[in-house]
Amino acid sequence: MSCFTNKYADELVKNAAYIGTPGKGILAADESTGTIGKRLSSINVENIEENRRSLRELLFCTPGALECLSGVILFEETLYQKTASGKPFVDVLKEGGVLPGIKVDKGTVELRGTNGETTTQGLDGLGQRCAKYYEAGARFAKWRAVLKIGLTEPSELAIHENAYGLARYAAICQENGLVPIVEPEILVDGSHDIEKCAAVTERVLAACYKALNDHHVMLEGTLLKPNMVTPGSDAPKVAPEVIAEFTVRALQRTVPAAVPAIVFLSGGQSEEQATCNLNAMNKLKTKKPWALSFSFGRALQQSTLKAWAGKTENVGKARAAFLCRCKANSEATLGKYQGNATLGEGASESLHVKDYKY
Amino acid sequence: MASASFLKSSPVLDKSEFVKGQTLRLPSASIVRCRPAAPSVLTVRAGSYAEELVKTAKTIASPGRGILAMDESNATCGKRLASIGLENTEANRQAYRTLLVTVPGLGDYVSGAILFEETLYQSTTDGKKMVDVLVEQKIVPGIKVDKGLVPLAGSNDESWCQGLDGLASRTAAYYQQGARFAKWRTVVSIPNGPSALAVKEAAWGLARYAAISQDNGLVPIVEPEILLDGEHGIERTFEVAQKVWAEVFFYMAENNVLFEGILLKPSMVTPGAECKDRATPEQVAEYTLKLLHRRIPPAVPGIMARSFLSGGQSEVEATLNLNAMNQSANPWHVSFSYARALQNTCLKTWGGRPENVKAAQEALLIRAKANSLAQLGKYTGEGESDEAKKGMFVKNYAY
Numbered sequence: 001m002s003c004f005t006n007k008y009a010d011e012l013v014k015n016a017a018y019i020g021t022p023g024k025g026i027l028a029a030d031e032s033t034g035t036i037g038k039r040l041s042s043i044n045v046e047n048i049e050e051n052r053r054s055l056r057e058l059l060f061c062t063p064g065a066l067e068c069l070s071g072v073i074l075f076e077e078t079l080y081q082k083t084a085s086g087k088p089f090v091d092v093l094k095e096g097g098v099l100p101g102i103k104v105d106k107g108t109v110e111l112r113g114t115n116g117e118t119t120t121q122g123l124d125g126l127g128q129r130c131a132k133y134y135e136a137g138a139r140f141a142k143w144r145a146v147l148k149i150g151l152t153e154p155s156e157l158a159i160h161e162n163a164y165g166l167a168r169y170a171a172i173c174q175e176n177g178l179v180p181i182v183e184p185e186i187l188v189d190g191s192h193d194i195e196k197c198a199a200v201t202e203r204v205l206a207a208c209y210k211a212l213n214d215h216h217v218m219l220e221g222t223l224l225k226p227n228m229v230t231p232g233s234d235a236p237k238v239a240p241e242v243i244a245e246f247t248v249r250a251l252q253r254t255v256p257a258a259v260p261a262i263v264f265l266s267g268g269q270s271e272e273q274a275t276c277n278l279n280a281m282n283k284l285k286t287k288k289p290w291a292l293s294f295s296f297g298r299a300l301q302q303s304t305l306k307a308w309a310g311k312t313e314n315v316g317k318a319r320a321a322f323l324c325r326c327k328a329n330s331e332a333t334l335g336k337y338q339g340n341a342t343l344g345e346g347a348s349e350s351l352h353v354k355d356y357k358y
Numbered sequence: 359m360a361s362a363s364f365l366k367s368s369p370v371l372d373k374s375e376f377v378k379g380q381t382l383r384l385p386s387a388s389i390v391r392c393r394p395a396a397p398s399v400l401t402v403r404a405g406s407y408a409e410e411l412v413k414t415a416k417t418i419a420s421p422g423r424g425i426l427a428m429d430e431s432n433a434t435c436g437k438r439l440a441s442i443g444l445e446n447t448e449a450n451r452q453a454y455r456t457l458l459v460t461v462p463g464l465g466d467y468v469s470g471a472i473l474f475e476e477t478l479y480q481s482t483t484d485g486k487k488m489v490d491v492l493v494e495q496k497i498v499p500g501i502k503v504d505k506g507l508v509p510l511a512g513s514n515d516e517s518w519c520q521g522l523d524g525l526a527s528r529t530a531a532y533y534q535q536g537a538r539f540a541k542w543r544t545v546v547s548i549p550n551g552p553s554a555l556a557v558k559e560a561a562w563g564l565a566r567y568a569a570i571s572q573d574n575g576l577v578p579i580v581e582p583e584i585l586l587d588g589e590h591g592i593e594r595t596f597e598v599a600q601k602v603w604a605e606v607f608f609y610m611a612e613n614n615v616l617f618e619g620i621l622l623k624p625s626m627v628t629p630g631a632e633c634k635d636r637a638t639p640e641q642v643a644e645y646t647l648k649l650l651h652r653r654i655p656p657a658v659p660g661i662m663a664r665s666f667l668s669g670g671q672s673e674v675e676a677t678l679n680l681n682a683m684n685q686s687a688n689p690w691h692v693s694f695s696y697a698r699a700l701q702n703t704c705l706k707t708w709g710g711r712p713e714n715v716k717a718a719q720e721a722l723l724i725r726a727k728a729n730s731l732a733q734l735g736k737y738t739g740e741g742e743s744d745e746a747k748k749g750m751f752v753k754n755y756a757y
Contacts, residue, residue, distance in 0.1 A: 256656075
C-alpha cells in the first residue's frame, strides 16, 4: 500500500487540518520535569508537582486564550493532571476547542563518531504508549530531532538518522490515531549567515520528506515543526521580511502541498521576534499551500512566567500577559499583527540559550 | 541543495585529496580540519542562468497555455508519416514540422514546443529557421536531449535512459542554437516490478540531466513515464508513482537542482491498459492531483502532463482529463505536453497534400484551443469531431 489507510485515516486528516485553522496555533507546554524545573527556578519557584500543575492551570484556564489555540502539547505528567477543582486538563482543552497533544520522544543521545551530533530516542514501545495516550485524550504527538550547523555539521549520518527516526515515529503515531508533528530542529547556534541556514534547512527537510515517503506516512495527516530560517545566533541580525522570504522559499522547495500546516518553533527568539517573523511570513505574497502557524513554548510563556513569579496574587497579571501573546500570534497567523502588543516584561528578551538541551 | 562550499566539507577525506599528497588525517571528531566553509555568497544554484531559468519556466507555465511535443525521433516520425502514406525523408519531416510551427496564432495556446535535434537545426520550407518561427510565435523552443532507452543490466528486463555523456556540451550548443528548455524521458514498467534498481536509475539519471541542463541555461522537463502496459489497477499505479516521484525529488535535491527552474511531465495516474476496471476523468484527476500534492514541492512552477494516446486514449479524453484536474486551484500550473493528442487529427487531415495544409493547421489549432480551455478548467467538449474521439492503443508502445 502506498500509504496506509486504517480506521484513523479520516480523523488524522481532520485533526491535522484543524491545527492549521487560520487564527490558531499550538502552545508547546511539554517541558519535561527537568526543563520546567529550570523555568521555575528562574522565577524562584520550587520544582514540585503542585507548582508544575499550577503553572499549566494558569495557562490553560486563561479566559480567551484557548480561542487562539488549536492544540497544546503536553508532557506525560500533565496529560493526567487536573485543575484545582478537579477537572482533567484534557477536558478543559477539549471544551475550549483545543486538541491535546503529547510529547513522546525520550530525549537525545550522542551519535558516536560525530562531533557532538545527536539522535532522538523513544521508538521502543512507542506503539503501546501512543495507544495509551490516545485513550487518555491525546490526538497529536511530538518528537523533536535536533541538528546543528558547523563546519562539518550536519553530517550525512546525523541527517539520515534523525530523518528516519522521525519517519518511524510518524508511522507508529498514525497507526495509533495520533497526528505526528515532525520536528527536525536545526539549532540557531553559530555564526553562519542566513543563506547557510537556508541550504541546510532545505537539505534536512528534503531528507525528512524522503524518509516519510519511504515509510508510507500519510502526509495529509502530519504537521511540520521546523526552525525558521535565520542567521546564526552570533551572526548579524536581519529583518523579519528577510527571514520570511528565506523560510518560505525553503519550504516551497521541500514541503509537499499535502502537508496541511507548518507550525514553527521559536528556538530562542524573543516573544516579539517570533511573532513578527511569523507575521511577515503570512504577509508574504507567494505560493503557500500550507497554513503557517506557531508551536511556541518559551515564546508564548516567557513574560507570563515573569509576571507570575509563582505568586497567587500575580495570576491575573500573568494571565493578561499570556493572553496578550496568544492574541499577537493569532494575528500573526493572519498577517495582521501590528507589533509591540502591550509588551510584557521580557517580551523582547532573547530566549537563546547556547547548545540548548531539553 | 547545499551550496557548493559545504558540500565539500566532510570529515572523511576523499581520494582526490589523498592523491594530491596531503597528509591523511584520521577523521577524529575533535581534530577534524577541513576546508573552511567558503565565505557566504548568495547561494546561486544552477550557475549564472538561475534568473533566466526561473523566467523561462514561468513563461512556459503561463495560464491557458501548454506544450506541443513535436520531438519524435526520425524513426518515430517515420511511423507517423507512414500512417498517411508518406516516405520518411528529411523533406517530408521538414514539410510536416513546417506545417506545425507555422499554424497562425498557435502561440495563444502553446507556450513551448519540444523539438528533435534535426528540427532544431532545420529551416522551414520557406527558408526561415524553425526556432525563429517559433520565437516569433511567442513559443519557447525546447529540445529532446536523451539518447533513448536501452536494456538495464541486472534488472528484471527493464530499461534505462541514456544521454549523460557529453550532455554539458550538447546542452550548451543547443542553447546557442536557441533552445531554452530540454526534455528527457525515462520509463518505469509496472509489470516488470518495477525493481528498486530501475526506479533508482531512472530518478538519478533525471536528476543528473536536470542539473546539467540548468548549468547550461536550459529548463529541464523532468519526465519519468510510468508505462501504461499492464493489468494493474489505479491503486498500484498510484503506489508506484509516489515511490518514483519521491526518489526523483530527493535525488534532484541532492544534485542541487533549482526547483523554481524545472518543469515536470508526469504521466497521469490511470489503471493499466489491460486492466478491466476503467477510470473516469474525475477519478484520474483525483488520483493524479493527490500524487502531485504528496510529492511535488510548491516551488515547481509547472506540471505539463503527458497524455496516453498510445494507451487507447483519444484526443478528447486527453483534454477531458486535463480539464478535470483544473477544476480547483493548484499550487503549480497544471497543463499539457501533448504530442499525438495535439497532432493526430492534424496529421490525418494533412495526408501529405499541400492543399490540405490550411485545414490541417486549423485542426491543430482546434485541439490546442481545447486544451487551453482545459488548462483553465473551462473545457465543455462541444463541437468535437469524431476523429478526435477515436482511441488509439498500441501495445508495448515504444518511441
